[in-house]
Amino acid sequence: MPSIKNIYKEMENDLNIKKDFTNGNLEYLTNQGVLLINQVLTVESHKPGSHWKQGWEKFSANVIEKISSDEENIVFIL
Structure with a gap:
């Protein structure tokens, strides 16, 4: 799950958005039109x-x- 950790790290550093990345679920991003x-x-x-x-x-x-x-x-x- 290293890539997901990096995504969350950048979200926190750049946007001050803190998320729990222990499960790696990025499904919430699809509601925002994000495709990974x-x-x-x-x-x-x-x-x-x-x-x-x-x-x-x-x-x-x-x-x-x-x-x-x-x-x-x-x-x-x-």
């Missing part, structure tokens, strides 16, 4: 990066491209 997407959508258990260069990168790029072409006022955080 990884570049690679699958991985072997305990093997970070194991599905890198398997085609997910192109799929994820197409999702981002579609969203940015259909919507206005989009913010991307990389």
Whole structure:
């Protein structure tokens, strides 16, 4: 859950928003129009990066491209 901890840390530092990240549930963000997407959508258990260069990168790029072409006022955080 390190990525989620970093998200919450930045929310607290930048926006003074404090959240409990022990369960990692970010579902509340969907009500605010937030989409969180990884570049690679699958991985072997305990093997970070194991599905890198398997085609997910192109799929994820197409999702981002579609969203940015259909919507206005989009913010991307990389």
